[in-house]
Amino acid sequence: MITAIRRMFSSTIGKFLALAFVVLVGVAFALSDVTGNSTFGGIGGANVAKVGSEEIGLGELRDRVRLAYNQARQDQPTLTMAAFVESGGLDRVLDQLIEGMAFEQLATDMGLGVSKRLIDGRIADIPAFAGVSGSFDQTRFQSFLRENGLTEAQLRRDLRQQLLLEQLAGPIASMPRLATGMAQPYAALLLEQRRGQAAFIPASPFAPATDPGDAALQTHLSQNRGKFTIPERRVIQYALFDAASAPVPAVTDAEIARVYKDNASQFAASETRRFAQVIAPDQAAANALAAKVRGGTALAAAAQAAGLAPSMSGELTLSSYAATTSDAAAKTAFAAKRGDVIGPFQTGLGWVVARVEDITARPARSLADATPEIRAELAKNKANEAIVDYYNTIQDAVNSGASIEEIAADRKLALATTPPLLASGRAPGQPGYSLSPELAPLVSQAFQGAAEGEGQLATLVENEKFAIYAVKNIIAAAPPPFAQIRPDLLADWRLAQGQKIARDKARAIAKAVEGGQSLGAAVAAAGPNIGSVQTIGGRRGELGQDGQPVPPEVALLFSMAQNSVKTLEIPGNRGWLVIALADVQRPDPKSIEPARVAAIAQPLAPAFGNELVEQLAAEAKRRIGVTINKKLVDQLRQELTGNAPVAE
Template sequence: MISFFRSFFQSKIGLAISFIFLALIAVAFAASDVTGGATFGGVSSESVAEIDGDGIGTAEFSSTVSNAFNQFRQQNPQLDMAAFEAQGGIDSILEQMVGSYAASAFGQSIGLGASKRLVDSEIAGIQAFKGADGRFDETLFRNALAQQGLTEARVRLDIERGLLSDQLMIPATFGSKMASQMALPYAGLILEGREGNIAFVPSAAFAPKTAPSEAQLQSFFSRNGARYRIPERRVLRYATFITDRFRDQVKVTDAEIAALYKTRSAEFAATEKRDLEQLIVPTEAAAKAIAAKINGGASMAAAAKDAGLAPVDLGLRSKEELTRDASPAVANAVFAAASGKVATPAKSALGWHVVRIDSISAIAGRSLAQVRATLENEIAQEKLRQTVADFTANLEDRIADGASLADIAKDEKLTLEVSPELLANGQSPSRPDFAPIGAYQAMLPVAFGLEEDAGPQLVEVQQGKEFAIFEVQDIKRAAPPPLASIRERVARDWALAQGLSSAKKLADSIAKSSRTSADLAKAVTGAKVPLPGIEQIATNRQTIMQQQGRVPPPVALLFSMAEGTTKVLEGPNRTGWFIVHLSKINRGDASKVPELLQATRTQLGQVVADEYGQQLMAAMKATTNVKRNPAAIKRVKDQLTGRTREN
């Protein structure tokens, strides 16, 4: 996971946007209603770092980390803050923030700036602050700031800092290229093939035959608890309700039906529709010439082809529709012509219309009695939607006023249910057969973003049909399960661990004596314990790359060895040791594959750009006075990961 953080922030794209990302992340998440306020309980307002006297406060740091964590968690729902911290995520965010401050300070020192108008445009461009008309909505912006506990000045300063950094990093990394001759050896590596042999020494061959003692097992479990760690689990208590429960409350009167019929009388009145074909040309002369050809016996398609055009079939259109889509003049001309004729050319904003009337259909009007059922159903559906909206709004108001889930369920006669312990992906460690269907698909994404003391939540399960109201009843922090529940598994792992060291000695001995494939075969055959057969390997880098990370580790090792060498590699889960011998390297010539050479140049150009960006960032940090506060950083980490609660 940490490789993902680093690869993103060090990539060409990542370097260009990471500063804006850090500047806007709090605002973006505030607008998305993601918890992570600017206040930070339990930690003072001291700075975790100072850059030329400009401090990164603990509150700012913690909120940025929390919001970044939530974004990464969307890609890996089982990620928890402790794992995020252990894999370097928090440190990576801090370094990016320090870099942003340092770049901003350096930019200001050389006269760069970001105007108020530029900052305004960045704020206005955030999708979350746009209203229904697609324009910036200041009310949404103010509400988001208030909800997140941010000030406009703070947000503007963060955006300005990001823009300054952007002005430095983008020119430094944009358009980097590598010469063909420099890229040629790297492109040749992609065509390279390798041949070798892989043997395996299993730990099980040396595992103790007797069971471990209680002390041995407990000691092994204590040292290796992280291997058995179960991610954070949550227990949900919830109730669901469907909107059909409100149907009895919906009554439709004759007066309402009559009123709706009157409002839409034009829709139900008798009307005439015409099946039309159309051409649009720029001048009246051209339109009249084409119309004359058609009226003279030419087909619409032939006349259009002669003009370098193609007719468009408009289908059945009423006069009102044609007026709306073209112009009153076009509609009047079309509805004045007879069936099978071309209407007198008329003009719209698009040009001159040549329209042929293929047929005329008279549509009879519909009486109130004929459409009564349809109108009644429409009114009932609209009333039902409004009833549901009023009910859910009332529920949200009651929740905001502190009503408990139990009280709401009692008042509304809802049946409460309790889920098993669930991971963020919906799986249940205690119930492997559990399927997170129905309401769980709506509740889980929300449930794993809530704090311990969060109140009940209302979610929509099926749009307009089903809702769920729930709360997080219990949170089981990530931890190993009780030893008793996985005793057999731990005992097997202990046995493999004991055999692993003896297997390593044999594997090292075989590797030391195996200078050729024949030597390896002889050593494996003569081993003091029976070993699996040797696997012959012949593959190339293109095949490896196509497997997209699913390459067995010993095969991957084959491509990082010198020809004629033998290496030892530990197998997964302490199962034993691989002995890998590389017998031959088949070199590739990329000069004969220009497409590959060009693609390699492009990729290496991105690597060069990354290096330019990293070097520039290091230089900007060196020109500023950066002081980190390890004690404050530790307090933030402890608070975010829950270590203060555990202690």
């Protein structure tokens, strides 16, 4: 499918060129219409933004955020909606919608257009609309639209928007090169070296041993629900079917005879030959080469002496050889014996001298001889057609509203039901449960939809094995009962209290360093249970090499001013760091070797192209005009994070 939304958000050009429709296909967006016909908090037809002459409905934004979250959860199964929104997911989706509409209107104003035929072709190429045979399937197309509450007009509009954006932003983003003078400061920045010190103040030694009581722990839980929340779980009912499930008609003798008759040339006697040949630039050179070879010189040696190179053909029939040479040359070549030299004769590429290397003669095959091969091929084709028909029949039953129980009973398929599963396939509270690996596509697909009880089809092994399934129950993300997690809450509360003490000590150490004390002396004066001072640093260009994550203290070091000191919290209530930057060495940009600057300039060009696209996006929004209803956006934020009730 299409790239995940988190990857689209990671680059500027991905954000602007993928946009709404790619997200729709990749994560099965269930769009409302853009005028906001969905209701929110009792407000019908409300709009969160106006972009030029277009409006973004509150219902559309809600649906897109929810389904962007579903897609992100495929990579992070434990991700909650609250965490997704708090990390910027809502704002990113809204920005994407606004920028897409602004780009579309700007492109239209500039005279760019998209034909219906181009949109038709793009639809036909989308994997989501491919049937079991791999080609575009109108039934799958209509089913996809219906399942996602989407009209064909809406889909075509999103496609038109994407194609306009490709025309407008694509050439700008693909900047071919960066000037050397522009790359020099970046080269100097990558060659910059920094050295500093870091001291770790752990939280655990300062954690209290007391129990604050249930009330305090309940408050701690309310403030840290995301940490203790079990992600959404789903109960899936399913039935498997494969080629063995579909009745396959027997191959008849009459069918075999018809195939034999219709393909008589395939079973007639045939001969193929392989040739070693040399192509000379003119007839005189070809005649000299042919004379040498006929005189006993090896073809390869004669060709090498003339500054030419021989080549070897594949297995050729008379007709295929004639197609690359001429009818007369082919007749001569197929009348010669093994080892004979033929030519020279003229072709479109030059004058050819060839040697017959191998002759393969295949005798004619009778109907009896060919029957096993034809029977096997017909049986394979009939089996493929049978499973396609079987699949389509079940798809028709699903489309007509039949339940999974009715379809399984009608087809005599065995039904199975999973325990409540996470998107990863694990069953919390049932450590002994193991989901078959072949069902992973089914679980992934089941977590992309939102409705309970609706039958769906999933492909487990392409063209071979399938499943019909329904989500029987959706268990919303929530913390377990208080009594069940009280020990974990108590441990986390203690670490949180220790983290506060560690924070205060870190700030006191930083203040002492700012007052002129060395980091080592400030750490020693802060008391026991504090780690030793460590030296950190390196070269900027070496950070994150080979895909290795950059330690947070090193990342902070490279964003600090020289001789400054900062504190850094370690996630998970593990403690705090105090970081002091002592030395910064950056070379003169003009002193860097040209080869090194050129090597740095090449990968910088795409990033510079992204910068230009960002500027174009800002200009598009300025020209078109954008107004955001921040109050409604905040209402949606509260709804999605569970901090405000949704009105009936």
